Amino acid sequence: xxxxxxxxxxxxxxxxxxxxxxxxxxxxxxxxxxxxxxxxxxxxxxxxxxxxxxxxxxxxxxxxxxxxxxxxxxxxxxxxxxxxxxxxxxxxxxxxxxxxxxxxxxxxxxxxxxxxxxxxxxxxxxxxxxxxxxxxxxxxxxxxxxxxxxxxxxxxxxxxxxxx
Amino acid sequence: xxxxxxxxxxxxxxxxxxxxxxxxxxxxxxxxxxxxxxxxxxxxxxxxxxxxxxxxxxxxxxxxxxxxxxxxxxxxxxxxxxxxxxxxxxxxxxxxxxxxxxxxxxxxxxxxxxxxxxxxxxxxxxxxxxxxxxxxxxxxxxxxxxxxxxxxxxxxxxxxxxxxxxxxxxxxxxxxxxxxxxxxxxxxxxxxxxxxxxxxxxxxxxxxxx
Numbered sequence: 123x124x125x126x127x128x129x130x131x132x133x134x135x136x137x138x139x140x141x142x143x144x145x146x147x148x149x150x151x152x153x154x155x156x157x158x159x160x161x162x163x164x165x166x167x168x169x170x171x172x173x174x175x176x177x178x179x180x181x182x183x184x185x186x187x188x189x190x191x192x193x194x195x196x197x198x199x200x201x202x203x204x205x206x207x208x209x210x211x212x213x214x215x216x217x218x219x220x221x222x223x224x225x226x227x228x229x230x231x232x233x234x235x236x237x238x239x240x241x242x243x244x245x246x247x248x249x250x251x252x253x254x255x256x257x258x259x260x261x262x263x264x265x266x267x268x269x270x271x272x273x274x275x276x277x278x279x280x281x282x283x284x285x286x
Numbered sequence: 287x288x289x290x291x292x293x294x295x296x297x298x299x300x301x302x303x304x305x306x307x308x309x310x311x312x313x314x315x316x317x318x319x320x321x322x323x324x325x326x327x328x329x330x331x332x333x334x335x336x337x338x339x340x341x342x343x344x345x346x347x348x349x350x351x352x353x354x355x356x357x358x359x360x361x362x363x364x365x366x367x368x369x370x371x372x373x374x375x376x377x378x379x380x381x382x383x384x385x386x387x388x389x390x391x392x393x394x395x396x397x398x399x400x401x402x403x404x405x406x407x408x409x410x411x412x413x414x415x416x417x418x419x420x421x422x423x424x425x426x427x428x429x430x431x432x433x434x435x436x437x438x439x440x441x442x443x444x445x446x447x448x449x450x451x452x453x454x455x456x457x458x459x460x461x462x463x464x465x466x467x468x469x470x471x472x473x474x475x476x477x478x479x480x481x482x483x484x485x486x487x488x489x490x491x492x493x494x495x496x
Contacts, residue, residue, distance in 0.1 A: 132311045139306055144297075160306065162321065164314045166392045173393065183393065190392050190399050193487050195321035224292075231293050240483070241490040244396065249290060250297040263397025268494040280289050 131171050135164065138181050142167075144251070145188040148243050151236060163191045186261055189247065193240045234283040242276050249273060322480060323390050323403055329476070330383055330410045334376065337417055341372070372420070379413045400488040407481060414473050421469075422462050429458045 135142075142163050146156045167187050174183055235246055241262070248258045259269040344351040386406040392399065433439050443451065 128312070128315065132308050132315075135311055136306070136308045139311075158320075161314050161317060162319060164311060165317065165319045166321070168315050169319075170391070170393050173391070186395070187392050190394070190396055191321070193396050194400050194403060194484055195319075195323060195392065227292065228296050231289055234289075235293070239490060240487045241396075246290070250294050252294070261395055262491065263395030264491060264494050272494055277288065277290060284289060 127172070131168060134180050135167065138184055141181055141184045141251075142188055145192055145247065148235065148247050149192040149240070159192065162195065163188045166191045166195060182257075185248065185251070185253075189244045189261060193244055230284060231280075234280050237283060238276065238279070242272070242279070245269065245273055245276060322484060323387070323406070325480060326403070326406055326410065327383075327387055329480075330413070333410070333414070333417075334380060338376065375416065379409065379416075382409050383413075397488075397491050400484060400491065403484060404481075404488060407477065410477075414469075418466050418469055422466050425462045425465065426458065429462075 142160055143156075145163065146159045150156045150159050167184065170187055174180070235243065238246065244262060245258060248261060253261075255266045255269045255273075258273075259266045262269065264272070383406065386402065386409050390399065390402045390406065394402070433443060443454070446454070
């Protein structure tokens, strides 16, 4: 593969890397696993890049490849199931946003999301990224109605995890 | 407020502390992938090589085997025919596997991607099944002809009582069955472990449709 293509790709990925980090954050719970998944997604993106025609936005295309990698291709699953050591990653909340109760609540929320299965995580991820149901359904290959139903179920599930 | 909306509010505020540099990305591009698809592909290539070796090696290394074959197949055409047939089947499987492997695209939607990976898996499954059937037939036939065309053994067998014969053939049959079962368990374990998570996720998506 030629140098220019590689250069363009690296530039784009560096700019949009936050998307990949966010996928990793949902699907992994420690530093090593995060980096492993980041690397795997990068490789998959790079492999698929020659086929990227630019008819979708680069970021949209990244959502797809990133989630697909997390759901299907990544097999070091042992590291992602264990939610016990989640505290270690401690999502830092900026000082200006510091609020003890809300911080606590968010921490519990993130823990709850980590207990969802891979597909549910994908839905939550797209939801958090402000995607509409059409885009969610296209990314996962299910119908819009199903995406809605599933999302509602996830909300209920989260509620029960939070208030047992 | 909805729990998820609270999360959403926070989600986009986060600036990631881990920022990967362009240099690091360059390095990553040349690293090896650890995906299921790749592993599946390597395993199936390994299987092909294994079965081909099993078929071919005795031919080169064992004179006794060759003599035996000459004995059994007095008609060389039959042997050639069998060989051509079995290798074309292997080639068909290689082609199917290659095609299925090519069709796996990470840019498809999640469901389609999982479907194509599972389809690849199915091809390997049929290939393994084919091999096990052929192997057990070959083993039984080999034992039968081996006994029949080895004078020392067949002479002894001619004197054997029917109960003894029954036991001998029973043991042959049992050995074949154990051999096949071991292979089957091995594959079950191998692919079971490899595809456990994928199968679970696929089922999850499937359930949404009903």
